[in-house]
Amino acid sequence: MIRTVIIGSGSIAHARHIPNLWKSELAVLHGIYNRSYSHSKADAAKLGCKAYAAPDEIWADSCVDAVIICTPASTHCPYVLAALSEGKHVLCEKPMSVTAEEARLMLEAVKKTDRKLMISHNQRYYQPHQKAKELLEQGVIGRVLNIRSSLGLNLPMPAHIPEDYNAASEVLSHRIDLMHYLLSTTAKGVMARTTRVDNHGYNRHVTGGDDTAMAIIQYHNGVIASFAASRVSYNGNDRSTRIFGTKGSITLYGQKAPVCVEKADGEVDYCCLPFVPSQREVEQTQVDEAFFNCIYKDTPPPVSAEDGLRVMEVVEGIYRSNREGRYIEL
Numbered sequence: 001m002i003r004t005v006i007i008g009s010g011s012i013a014h015a016r017h018i019p020n021l022w023k024s025e026l027a028v029l030h031g032i033y034n035r036s037y038s039h040s041k042a043d044a045a046k047l048g049c050k051a052y053a054a055p056d057e058i059w060a061d062s063c064v065d066a067v068i069i070c071t072p073a074s075t076h077c078p079y080v081l082a083a084l085s086e087g088k089h090v091l092c093e094k095p096m097s098v099t100a101e102e103a104r105l106m107l108e109a110v111k112k113t114d115r116k117l118m119i120s121h122n123q124r125y126y127q128p129h130q131k132a133k134e135l136l137e138q139g140v141i142g143r144v145l146n147i148r149s150s151l152g153l154n155l156p157m158p159a160h161i162p163e164d165y166n167a168a169s170e171v172l173s174h175r176i177d178l179m180h181y182l183l184s185t186t187a188k189g190v191m192a193r194t195t196r197v198d199n200h201g202y203n204r205h206v207t208g209g210d211d212t213a214m215a216i217i218q219y220h221n222g223v224i225a226s227f228a229a230s231r232v233s234y235n236g237n238d239r240s241t242r243i244f245g246t247k248g249s250i251t252l253y254g255q256k257a258p259v260c261v262e263k264a265d266g267e268v269d270y271c272c273l274p275f276v277p278s279q280r281e282v283e284q285t286q287v288d289e290a291f292f293n294c295i296y297k298d299t300p301p302p303v304s305a306e307d308g309l310r311v312m313e314v315v316e317g318i319y320r321s322n323r324e325g326r327y328i329e330l
Contacts, residue, residue, distance in 0.1 A: 002089075002292050003030035005052065005064050007079060008071035009043045012093060016122070017068050018047065020288035027066070027292045033058060055079065059086035066295060068120075068288070069093055073169065077102040080117065084109050089116045091291040095173045096308030100316050103309040110305050118291045118301035119308035121177040125285035127273050128258040132243065132250055133182055135271075140261060141245030144183065147225035149175050149241040152233025168194050168213040168318045172229035175241075176217075176314045177307060182243070185221045186310050191327045192216070192318040198232045215318055 004027050006013050013032075021029045031050035034040040044051035052058050058067065059082055066089035069079050073095050083090045084106075096119050097103045110117040123129055136144065151171055180186055192215035213229045230238075239253040248263040259271040277283045287303075294301045317328040 002027040002065045002295055003063055004028065004066045004068060004292075005031040005033060005050075005058050005061075007033050007055070007058070007067050007069045008075075008093075009034045009039060010070060013068070013070040016284065017070060017091075017288055019284065024289055024292055026289065026296050030064060031058070031061075055082060059083065059088070064088060066090065066116075066291075068291075073098050077106055080106045081109050084113050084115050084117065087113070087115060089291075089295050091118050091120055091288065092308075093120045094122075094177070094308070094311070095169045095315065096305070096312055098169070100309060100312040103305070103312040107305040107309055116291070116295055116301050117305045118294065119177075119303045119305065119311075120287050120291075121174065121181075121303045121307065121311070122285045122287040123174045123178045124181045124303060125287050125290070126239075126283055127276055128252045129178060129182070131259045131271055131273060132241075132252055135250055135259075135261065136182060136243070140248070141243065141250055141263075142247030144221075144223050144243060144245045146223060147179065147241065147243050149179070149225060150228045150238045151175050152228070152230040152238035166194070166209040166213075167211050167229045167231050168192070168215075169315050171231055172213045172215065172227055172318070173311050173315055175227050175229065176311045177303070178241075179217070179219070179225055180307065180310060183219055183221060183223055185219050185223075187314045187317075187330050188218045188220045189327055189329045190215055190217045190314060190317040190321055192321040194318065194322045213318065215321075217314065 004021060006017060009032050021027060029047060029049045031052055032040055032043050033052040033055065037053045040051040058064055067083050068091045069076055070093050076092055077097050080090050080092055151174055153171060194210040194213045196210050197212050211230060211232045215227045217225050241252040243250040248261060251260040254260050257270040258273055258276040261269040290302050313330055317330050321328045
């Protein structure tokens with residue numbers, strides 16, 4: 001079994017990674033670390049694992065095979081570099097980093113080791129998104145022309161949320177990676193606007209940063225996509241995406257079904273999928289098991305450091321476009 005330590009025991013660890021570890025056939029929760037040792041001990045007592053008082057204890061523990069980093073993005077780079085240098089495999093939460101330069105440092109570090117570094121862009125593993133990938137590869141709607149995609153989150157923001165928790169880097173990064181996955185290509189350029197529209201509600205705890213991001217992204221295959229991302233979507237989450245092609249369209253997370261194909265000739269197909277939670281619920285994915293599987297089989301991570309870097313390059317392009325008020329070539 002792959003002995004795994006969770007670094008950062010906040011909501012993302014408890015909502016996603018720890019439940020997936022419990023279900024894993026390849027890994028076991030070996031320990032947990034929180035910057036508050038009292039929190040580490042409390043979590044460890046509940047979970048039946050080891051509590052670590054400092055990151056150095058994790059790096060020095062030869063029993064640890066892998067770590068899952070669930071801390072704020074500003075800490076990802078130093079944790080990843082330290083873990084890789086001490087021979088640990090790493091699953092790092094998204095966004096990969098705060099800057100593209102940090103992502104490049106992490107990419108260069110993993111190239112010098114035989115360890116795995118995977119980025120937790122989990123929306124690739126949502127059932128409707130995987131079905132859309134299958135339909136696109138089958139050419140069901142012909143050549144993709146344009147896409148409209150939204151991601152709005154209705155999540156409480158605790159008082160300790162970091163200032164770098166922005167809509168573009170924390171929310172829109174999900175969609176940036178998803179489109180790279182669905183289209184099997186990368187972004188060519190971007191025009192974007194980021195802003196802060198609410199200083200109340202959940203935002204009262206956040207001292208800075210944008211809460212809303214809009215972007216138009218052009219891809220190397222000619223597709224144009226428009227995006228809306230928000231962390232202040234009060235009263236409901238929004239995961240909807242519409243993909244338009246020469247022979248029809250695909251709607252994901254629509255009002256009638258998780259996946260709907262509408263052909264140009266009028267035919268409509270509501271694709272049958274196993275249970276898909278409502279948009280108000282956490283949708284568990286196979287991202288953790290995919291990480292453990294690539295360690296077990298010694299195969300490349302399905303969401304690589306290169307993938308994470310490409311996302312950060314687009315995020316930086318979004319903020320540059322907002323500052324300069326123009327289209328940015330990537």
